[in-house]
Amino acid sequence: xxxxxxxxxxxxxxxxxxxxxxxxxxxxxxxxxxxxxxxxxxxxxxxxxxxxxxxxxxxxxxxxxxxxxxxxxxxxxxxxxxxxxxxxxxxxxxxxxxxxxxxxxxxxxxxxxxxxxxxxxxxxxxxxxxxxxxxxxxxxxxxxxxxxxxxxxxxxxxxxxxxxxxxxxxxxxxxxxxxxxxxxxxxxxxxxxxxxxxxxxxxxxxxxxxxxxxxxxxxxxxxxxxxxxxxxxxxxxxxxxxxxxxxxxxxxxxxxxxxxxxxxxxxxxxxxxxxxxxxxxxxxxxxxxxxxxxxxxxxxxxxxxxxxxxxxxxxxxxxxxxxxxxxxxxxxxxxxxxxxxxxxxxxxxxxxxxxxx
Numbered sequence: 001x002x003x004x005x006x007x008x009x010x011x012x013x014x015x016x017x018x019x020x021x022x023x024x025x026x027x028x029x030x031x032x033x034x035x036x037x038x039x040x041x042x043x044x045x046x047x048x049x050x051x052x053x054x055x056x057x058x059x060x061x062x063x064x065x066x067x068x069x070x071x072x073x074x075x076x077x078x079x080x081x082x083x084x085x086x087x088x089x090x091x092x093x094x095x096x097x098x099x100x101x102x103x104x105x106x107x108x109x110x111x112x113x114x115x116x117x118x119x120x121x122x123x124x125x126x127x128x129x130x131x132x133x134x135x136x137x138x139x140x141x142x143x144x145x146x147x148x149x150x151x152x153x154x155x156x157x158x159x160x161x162x163x164x165x166x167x168x169x170x171x172x173x174x175x176x177x178x179x180x181x182x183x184x185x186x187x188x189x190x191x192x193x194x195x196x197x198x199x200x201x202x203x204x205x206x207x208x209x210x211x212x213x214x215x216x217x218x219x220x221x222x223x224x225x226x227x228x229x230x231x232x233x234x235x236x237x238x239x240x241x242x243x244x245x246x247x248x249x250x251x252x253x254x255x256x257x258x259x260x261x262x263x264x265x266x267x268x269x270x271x272x273x274x275x276x277x278x279x280x281x282x283x284x285x286x287x288x289x290x291x292x293x294x295x296x297x298x299x300x301x302x303x304x305x306x307x308x309x310x311x312x313x314x315x316x317x318x319x320x321x322x323x324x325x326x327x328x329x330x331x332x333x334x335x336x337x338x339x340x341x342x343x344x345x346x347x348x349x350x351x352x353x354x355x356x357x
Contacts, residue, residue, distance in 0.1 A: 289324045
């Protein structure tokens with residue numbers, strides 16, 4: 001029997017769709033902007049997958065809202081090892097307390113639901129305890145750049161139930177205040193033990209390579225009256241500059257007919273700016289291949305369903321990642337997006353690449 005511990009950061013990812021690029025210290029503002037919890041749904045997907053594997057599993061978890069009810073809803077009879085100090089306002093201290101309790105109960109693996117900040121809490125606590133319990137993340141945060149996450153909630157559940165080998169992986173975090181200001185400042189926070197699995201994502205790669213000819217090709221092809229939703233990243237940033245504006249490097253901008261309609265917009269801003277014909281332009285995250293669902297949650301399923309999708313990337317980036325991935329939070333949309341797509345790699349050139357889920 002495998003003893004798996006599950007802890008949920010209930011506020012993870014709340015800042016994504018409302019344009020905050022993270023939730024650390026921004027929960028109240030996220031709620032004011034209309035943000036809704038994302039982590040519980042992601043946790044339930046992972047738990048359903050875990051339950052469906054069919055192996056004997058003993059589940060450890062923490063009191064609500066950090067896992068107990070979600071585990072019971074998925075059909076488990078969990079061992080609840082503790083409760084948060086304040087169920088209405090959980091903190092990283094609660095996550096760290098949960099991990100310490102999991103170690104006391106000799107968990108075989110810790111499955112956490114959150115983003116890079118939650119990964120840091122889990123990994124640093126294990127480091128402090130000098131404990132090598134394997135960890136695996138269910139992607140639910142805005143920043144999901146470390147190589148300790150499954151590529152999707154369901155993949156994370158399957159991996160936790162079935163893995164047989166482990167390896168070391170880096171846990172990195174980004175300074176959210178710098179991130180909101182357009183600067184990526186990363187820091188190696190820990191090295192964790194993780195399952196070996198094809199469906200565990202790689203660490204994010206930053207920058208590299210010229211994309212000027214690609215940007216020229218996109219700029220030359222813009223059409224009058226069409227609204228362009230331009231995602232984050234250096235590749236799409238080059239397109240923005242070619243169109244005549246700087247925009248935001250790590251946020252989402254909306255442009256039409258020479259006018260910047262929205263800068264660094266939230267989901268609601270983007271939806272309000274859309275017209276009759278819309279194109280969303282995105283570039284996959286280097287090292288991971290995610291087109292949607294990592295760092296661009298403002299481009300929500302509601303936005304994507306109203307847009308044509310244009311994917312752009314340098315040849316080098318595509319060579320490194322091989323395939324593309326989507327994790328929009330809407331399984332039906334993910335299935336619709338899956339398949340072969342033409343990715344612009346130059347002024348005129350395109351390459352056929354598969355999107356997998």
